[in-house]
Each structure stands twice: as C-alpha cells, then as structure tokens.
Amino acid sequence: MTAAGPILARCDGSDRLVEADEALAALQVRLGGAFPGALAMPSLLALVRRSRTARLPLSGKLTIADSEQPLSFRARATPEGEGTRIEITEWRVSAEAWAGQDGAGTDQALLRQLAEAHVVLDAEQRVVSGMVEAADLGEFANALRQGFGRYWTDLVEIEGSAHRQPLHWRLLDGARLRVHGSVRDWKASVLPLRSGGFELLLVAETVLPTASPAQAETVPAADRTVPDWKGLLGRKLAPALRQPINRIIANAETIRTRLAGPLSEQYVAYAGDIAEAGRHLASLVEDLADLETVEADGFAPEPDHIDLADCARRAAGILGVRAHERGITLALPSADEQVPAIGEFRRVLQVLLNLIGNAIRYTRSDTTVSVDCGVDGALAWISVSDEGDGIAPEQAEKVFEKFERLGRSGDGGSGLGLYISRRLARAMGGELVVGNGAAGGARFVLSLPADNAAQASATG
Structure with missing residues (x-):
C-alpha cells in the first residue's frame, strides 16, 4: 500500500480501472469499487474522462475522502490508445485528517512542507502507507514498500535509544534518526490524526554529510553531493x-x-x-x-482549447478596480469576439494579468490601455498596448531578463513577471515580444498556436 514513488494505473476506453499499483487498487476497493472496474473516485474519474474525450494530457490536485484517512494527491491523465494512463504523485494525508490543527496549525503545516518523507501509521504506529521525495531515501522507500504492518521504528535507527516498539508516540516525536542509505541526519515528527493513527514526517537536520573525511571517502560520490534544494x-x-x-x-x-x-x-x-x-x-x-x-526540468503546461478574447475579458475584470482607481480605461475585445487558441488557460491568464497589470502601473493616469487579439495563419495573438513612455529598442530584450527593473524601484515589482511570462509563452509553443504601439507606449504581443479547427467551426 505504500507509495514511495509515482503510482501508475491505466483505464480502458470506458474509464474502467484495469491496471493499478497496489496503493490505488486498494483505495479503489476501500471506496466500494471493484478492481478491475469503474473508477470509484468521482474527481479522478472526471479528470480521466476529460483527458480521454479531449485527447489531451490533464492534471490536477485531488482530495479523496478515504475511510482510513483523507488523502490528497496530484493526478495526471494522459490519453493512451483508446484508454488513459494515470500517474499519481504527492500522495499524502490531506489537511482534513490532521488533529490539533487549530492549536499548532502553522508549525505543523510548515513541518509538512519541509518533510521529505510522509508515512501514515495506524494506532499502533505500524506502517499503512507512505510517500518519499528525497533521492537519498531510496533504501527507506524500499523498506516502506516491504514494511506494511511493521513498526516504523524497525526501518530506522533512533539515536540514543535501543528500545523497540511499543513506545508512546510522544517519546518518539522529535527523535533524531539515522536512515540507511542517507548521509544526512533526520528528525522524526509524529503527529496524531483525527480518525486515529499517526502521520510520521522525516525532516532533514543537516544538508552536508556528517561523516568524517576518512568515512566520506567510502561513500559513493553521488551520495556525498549536497541534496538538491531546487524547488x-x-x-x-x-x-x-x-x-x-x-x-x-x-x-x-x-x-x-x-x-x-x-x-x-x-x-x-x-x-x-x-x-x-x-x-x-x-x-x-x-x-x-x-x-x-x-x-524546473520537465516543466510543461497543460494545453487546452481556449479563447484569447475571453481570457482578455476575464483578466480585465480582475484588474478593473485597479484601473478605475488610476482613471485608466480598458479597451477590450467585444463580448462576441472569439480567438480560439491552444494553451493552458491558467497560464495564459497569468501572463495577461502581468501584462495588463504592468500597463496600468506604468502608464499615465487618465489614459487608455488597449487589448486587441486576432489570428494570423497558424498563430493566434493578443496584444496589450498602453500610452506610457514606451520601451527603447535597445531595451526590448533586456526587459525580459530575470530581475530586470529598467531602473525602477519602490513600485512593488520583483522584476520577474515578464521573464516568467516569456518562459510560459515559449513553453506553450508561442512567444512574447514587445515593441511600441501607435500611441507611442509599449505594446506587448503574446502569440500561441491557433486552434484552426475551432476557428473554422465558428466561422462556418
């Protein structure tokens, strides 16, 4: 039942779960479903069905009301043949299962974010399921896979204690551990769950190896590397x-x-x-x-069928109050205008919020910010133009550099918005460029692959 790595599964063309790793198969049965059989998790079923019918990979963060402990995980559904392949990561106890959240919620939430291993224990502190994220906890992950029903203390070495279970959980909460295969020191946090049982969190106490130079020579080079804290x-x-x-x-x-x-x-x-x-x-x-x-390596937005004109109207709705406060008029695509494109809606909206927000922030009061869109061959585009000072040609590329502020300070910006926006545009198969508009201000243009099939259907 443990999930020390991605949980893999497959559904057929009728969205029946026909293959699944143990953790998901067991959850399917506990929720009253059959295996093989129709998916007994409505939120996962909806994700799988949408992916299969749209023929697009989709992902989402889901919470399942499991009878043992409420679970949360990230699911990715990818069309494969007539069916769908499922990959599940970040499998862990959801917030609804935590006991004492009102008393020490912030501290416990921070511990859960920092932990690199999450293990669900029963009332006797025996392993029920677990999720391991650290590369140097591979041996611990293998022990979890084979350790269902064993006391968790049998899988680690507790510093300063030779006692074995049963021990009261309060005596183990905060204990320092050595984990086979890892050169780091670890600390255990044992947190009671509302429906009984516990959640065990392993948090690294050290970054650098603690072995002596002589001992370090016996450790493989890959294990002596400082853990990757990226992300x-x-x-x-x-x-x-x-x-x-x-x-x-x-x-x-x-x-x-x-x-x-x-x-x-x-x-x-x-x-x-x-x-x-x-x-x-x-x-x-x-x-x-x-x-x-x-x-991040492997970052890829989830493509979908979107309408750039609709995205523009939504972004303007969010920023309308800010524009009104500065006396700025937002000129938008008409309510019946449609510009079909392929991209991830959430990411496109993020880019437009950045572009329109910057235009409102940096243009003069009592002016107009214009948002236009259209289709040019294989590309759909949307532009945001202001009536500010514009951007000099020699700064057109510099403005997209990381932390670039163009001499501005004290305006609340981080210098990351345009850098992130261009990275998102390119990840979606498009581009983000800047030039000067007809009114002399800056004009940013986001282009994405056009949804030609939807365009033909709308015009036909």
Whole structure:
C-alpha cells in the first residue's frame, strides 16, 4: 500500500480501472469499487474522462475522502490508445485528517512542507502507507514498500535509544534518526490524526554529510553531493507562507478600515503600510514560486482549447478596480469576439494579468490601455498596448531578463513577471515580444498556436 514513488494505473476506453499499483487498487476497493472496474473516485474519474474525450494530457490536485484517512494527491491523465494512463504523485494525508490543527496549525503545516518523507501509521504506529521525495531515501522507500504492518521504528535507527516498539508516540516525536542509505541526519515528527493513527514526517537536520573525511571517502560520490534544494520555495515553503501572509494582510485591512473600532489617522496609515507590505511580500513569494516552476526540468503546461478574447475579458475584470482607481480605461475585445487558441488557460491568464497589470502601473493616469487579439495563419495573438513612455529598442530584450527593473524601484515589482511570462509563452509553443504601439507606449504581443479547427467551426 505504500507509495514511495509515482503510482501508475491505466483505464480502458470506458474509464474502467484495469491496471493499478497496489496503493490505488486498494483505495479503489476501500471506496466500494471493484478492481478491475469503474473508477470509484468521482474527481479522478472526471479528470480521466476529460483527458480521454479531449485527447489531451490533464492534471490536477485531488482530495479523496478515504475511510482510513483523507488523502490528497496530484493526478495526471494522459490519453493512451483508446484508454488513459494515470500517474499519481504527492500522495499524502490531506489537511482534513490532521488533529490539533487549530492549536499548532502553522508549525505543523510548515513541518509538512519541509518533510521529505510522509508515512501514515495506524494506532499502533505500524506502517499503512507512505510517500518519499528525497533521492537519498531510496533504501527507506524500499523498506516502506516491504514494511506494511511493521513498526516504523524497525526501518530506522533512533539515536540514543535501543528500545523497540511499543513506545508512546510522544517519546518518539522529535527523535533524531539515522536512515540507511542517507548521509544526512533526520528528525522524526509524529503527529496524531483525527480518525486515529499517526502521520510520521522525516525532516532533514543537516544538508552536508556528517561523516568524517576518512568515512566520506567510502561513500559513493553521488551520495556525498549536497541534496538538491531546487524547488524548495515553490513546492514546500510557498504553501506554508501563504496563510500567515494573507492573515497579516486581512488583519491590517480590518484595522485600516476601522472595522475593529475607532482609530486615529496615524494608525490607519500604519495599517495601510502593513497591508501594502504584506501584499508585496505575497507577490514576491508567488513570483519566486513561479520562477522555480518554469525553470524546473520537465516543466510543461497543460494545453487546452481556449479563447484569447475571453481570457482578455476575464483578466480585465480582475484588474478593473485597479484601473478605475488610476482613471485608466480598458479597451477590450467585444463580448462576441472569439480567438480560439491552444494553451493552458491558467497560464495564459497569468501572463495577461502581468501584462495588463504592468500597463496600468506604468502608464499615465487618465489614459487608455488597449487589448486587441486576432489570428494570423497558424498563430493566434493578443496584444496589450498602453500610452506610457514606451520601451527603447535597445531595451526590448533586456526587459525580459530575470530581475530586470529598467531602473525602477519602490513600485512593488520583483522584476520577474515578464521573464516568467516569456518562459510560459515559449513553453506553450508561442512567444512574447514587445515593441511600441501607435500611441507611442509599449505594446506587448503574446502569440500561441491557433486552434484552426475551432476557428473554422465558428466561422462556418
């Protein structure tokens, strides 16, 4: 039942689960389904069905109300022949199973983000299932696969203790461990779950090997390498940081708007500064997380059939208040205009929010930001033009460089938005360029593969 690596499965053309690794097959049966048989997980069934009918790979983060423990995982469905191939990663206990969340929620959430092994234990601390993320925990992953029903303490070495189970979980919470095959030191966190049992988290205590130079010579070179921390912010820390940052912003806004009671103007201004600083920090965290995502090996957006005109209207709706505050008019595609394209909707919207947001931020008040779109042969395009100072030709490429601010400071930007946007455009088979518009300001153009079939259907 353990999941120490990706869980693989396959559905036939009728969305019946016909092949599955043990963890998913067992979950299918626990939820009342047959194996082989129709998928008993509605959210996974919906993802598989959409992928099969659209003939496109799709992915999503799902939560399943398992009778043993609520589970969450990321599922990717890819059409294969007449059926669908399923790959599941990030298999772990969902937040609904955690006990004591109200008391120490932030600390426990941070631990879960930092942990490189998540193991579900029963009430006697025996292994039920697990997920391993660290490359140097390969032997531990193998032990988990073969250790169903064993005490977890049999799979590791507890420093300073020769006792074996049963031990009270509080005596093991915080224990320092040695894990076979890893040269790092580890710490165990044992957290009780609401429906009984525990979640075991292994968090690395050291980055560099702790062996002596003489001992290190006996360790293979691959094991002596410092673990790869790339993706730490986006995959682990960003989710843990969002909640406290958003809480700071919400509380500051409550004070600023005097919802908590009368307050002098001086403190109203202080609260406004705190809220603005919180929003800047939240934006920076998101930008850094996106940066890690787009630079990760194997990053690939999920292509879908989208409408660029609709994306433009949605982005403008989100930014409409900000534009109104600056007296800026947003000129958009008409409500009946359609520009079919192939791209990931969420990523296209992200690019447009960046482009339109920059235009609102950097153009003069009481001007117009124009959004136009169309199809040119095999490419669909959408442009965002402002009436600002424009961008000099020699800076047209520089503006897309990482952390490039073009001399601006103090405006809340990170210098990452355009770099990330171009990476996203190219990952979707398109491009993002900049030039000067008819009104003299900057004109950014995002191009993507056109959805010619949809275009022909709409015009025919």
